[in-house]
Amino acid sequence: MMDDRLKAALNMAHEAGELAKTMRESPSALETSSKGRMDLVTAADHAVEALLRERILKFEPDVAILGEEGGMEGTGKAVWILDPIDGTMNFSRGLPDWAISIAFFDGTQITHGVIHAPDLGITAWAKRGHGSFLNGRQIVFGDTVPESPIVALxxxxxxxxxDYFARIETLLDAGIEHRRHGAATIGFLGVLAGWFDAFFEPALNIWDVAAGLLIVEEAGGVVRHDPFSDFLERPSNVLARNRGFPGLTTIVDSAEFA
Structure with missing residues (x-):
């Protein structure tokens, strides 16, 4: 069941996606710069986040907003959590593996989440207690154990x-394939779509994963991360997986992935 908040988040995500694609059509306008090693930011990141903040405050004026580019604004326990473009390097190079992530945290838990991947034509969303959806189709994980499991790292x-190389070795030794897509949102979408059976990444920021955590959990999956009181302040290791793998569960829940 959609409520006004989820509808607003979906509308924002699609509008933001169109803005990002339009800006990418003029590469000179992207003004790509580096925030650090392997961490790009473009004018589109800033423009998309500004758009999302404007739309949120119009919909819900008295709320806090935490975004990757603008940080925290506002006060109160309820927080909208935004990643305007997750996978900026992919986006800037014309690769399709990037997405917009929008989530709502009510002070205790994430209650609404949307991931919109414009180039892939995929939108996933969830409202706590009401299931998880991928392009309008409800996703419910089964218990089937795959013959050829894949983990997104x-x-x-x-x-x-x-540590990253050690995780790859651990998976290969167990006969498990791995993939790396350069965007946490694609890892979550992949678990939901059945491309991957689990996604793991260390030291993620909450804006990278807030929506994905809820979306995978509402499909019946398992997520693991630091308590939100800590996660809102500093990065956390994040695991998200479906529920069909006794062997895989042992590996991805082991010390190598802690």
């Missing part, structure tokens, strides 16, 4: 490269 300079 993320990496950033905030984590140790040796």
């Amino acid at each position: 993320g990496y950033s300079p905030r984590g140790a490269l040796t």
Whole structure:
């Protein structure tokens, strides 16, 4: 069941996606710069976040907003959490693996989440207690164990490269394939769509994952991360998986992935 908040988030996400694609058509206007190693920002990131903030405050004036580019604005326990373009490097190079992430945190838990991947033509959303949807189709994970499991792994300079390689080795030793797409939102969409059976990345910021955590959980999946009281302040390791893998569960829940 959609409520006004979820409808607003979906409308914002699609409007933001169109803005980002339009800006990308003029590469010189993107004004790409570096925030750090392997961490780009473009004019589109800033423009999309500004648009989302404007739409949120019009819909709900007395609310706090936490965005990747603008940080926290406003006060109160309820917070909209935004990643205007997750996968900026992919976006800036014309690759399709990027998405807009919008979530609402009520002070205790995430209650609404939307991930919109314009180039892939995929939109996922969830409202707590009302299921998870992918392009309008409800997703409910089954218990089937896959013959050829795949785990999506993320990496950033905030984590140790040796640990990343160790995770790959652990998976390969267990006969499990891995993929890396350069955007946490694509990891969540992949779990929901059945491309992957789990997604793991260390040291993620909450704006990268807030919507995805709810969307996977509402499909009957398992998510793991630090308590929100901590996660709102600093990065956390994040695991999201479906529920069909006894063997995979043991591996991705092991110390190597902690």
